[in-house]
Amino acid sequence: MKRLHGMELFAEVAKAHSFSRAAAALGVPASTVSRQVAELERSVGLRLLNRSTRRVELTEAGRLYFERCRRIVAEAEVAHEELRGELEVPSGPLRIQVGTAYGMDALLPALAAFGQRYPGVHFHLSLTSGTGGGRAPQACDVSVRFGDLPDSSLVARRLGTIRARLYASPDYLAARGAPGSPADLARHDRIGLRTGGGQTAPWPLQRCADRFLADFPPRYCVDDAGMAEKLAVLGGGIAALGGDMRRRQRAGELALVLPDWSLPPVEVHAVTDTRLLPAKTRRFIDFLADYLDGSASCAWPETAVEDAGAGARSKG
Structure with a gap:
């Protein structure tokens, strides 16, 4: 194991908010970790971290120091990888943020497949509300964002697109009848996903050039895609679900509703704060791009568009 220095340890604590x-x-x-970070603070003559029993936070001086040193640490990590010959076999911690709970549900199969291919990588996964306003999340190596991204100094790679489709249980459709057109959704129980503002978004359905805004009051309002999926399986109504539902369909738990209609595609981006990435991060981003490109059935809830403000486009 390579020797870790105070700056590198400090950067890891700053990302994790925990020793x-x-x-x-x-x-x-x-x-x-605690000893070397304390030695680093003594050497610079400033307190870089505010410590409490629950969480570690950066001081103002620590925030400025972290902004400078994290790129230095990234460059050092790449250099170490080259010397150790680890570019072909990535290893070590990989911190991933996903902008919505829906995204984590849809991307978990890709994470599992990547983990099987590279057993030396271990994952730290987290969700974010997506209200970062274009700033790079400090606690991750790569952030997966959905929807259009505003311009900023951050680096973004487009991975592909995903979309949502409508599903209900066969028992529900047998009891209530399958809708023949989007207008028929008005007489059905809608399972709606709440947006970040607490409202339940309508379904902007499309079929080729045809458009229909399904803005009917939902019977169920939930803020988690897994809950919406479970309610649909239990016969609670019709839900817009992302991810691969083929297993549910094969098991007879869900059926497509209005199969010719879907929600608009949403772009997916991998966002980082630098182009100089360790091998494990570059391999993961490449893997996600291949996964989304080859997953024609990958779908997405419409509320993911609201998370667009958390990412950023690459300049150049």
């Missing part, structure tokens, strides 16, 4: 989580990610004792 213990940073130690676990790096595979070193927490006492070592």
Whole structure:
């Protein structure tokens, strides 16, 4: 294992907001992390972290120091990989943020497949509300964002598109009848997903050049895609679901509703704060792009568009 220096340990603590989580990610004792970060603070003559029993936060000086040193740490990590010959076999911690709970549900198969291909990589997954306003999340190596992205100094790679389709249980459709047109949805129970503002978004359905805004009051309002899927399986109504539902369909748990109609495609981006990426991060981004490109059935809830503000486009 390579020797870890104070700057590198500090950067890991700043990302994880925890000495213990940073130690676990790096595979070193927490006492070592605490001691070397304290030595770094003494050497610069400033307190970089505010410590509490629950969380570690950056001071103003620590925030400025972290902004400068994280790129230095990234360059050092790439250099270490080249010297150790690890470019072909990525390893180590990979911190991934996904902008919505819906995204985590849809991307979990890709994460599992990547983990099987590269057993030396271990994952730290988290969700974010997507209200970052274009800033790079500090606690991750790559952030997966959905929808159009505003311009910023961050680096974004387009991975592909995903979309949502309508599903209900066969028992529900047998009891209530399958809608023959989008207008028929008015007499059905809609399972709606709440947006970040607390409202339930309508379904902007499309079929080639045809458009229909299904803005009927939902019977169920939920803020988690897994809950919407479960309600649909239990016969609660019709839901717009992303991800691969073929397993549910084969098991007779869900059936497509209005199969010629879907929600608009939503673009997916991988966002980082630098182009100089460790091998594990580059391999993961490439893997996601291949996965989305080859997953024609991948679909997405319409409310993911609201998360667009958390990412950023690449300039150049």
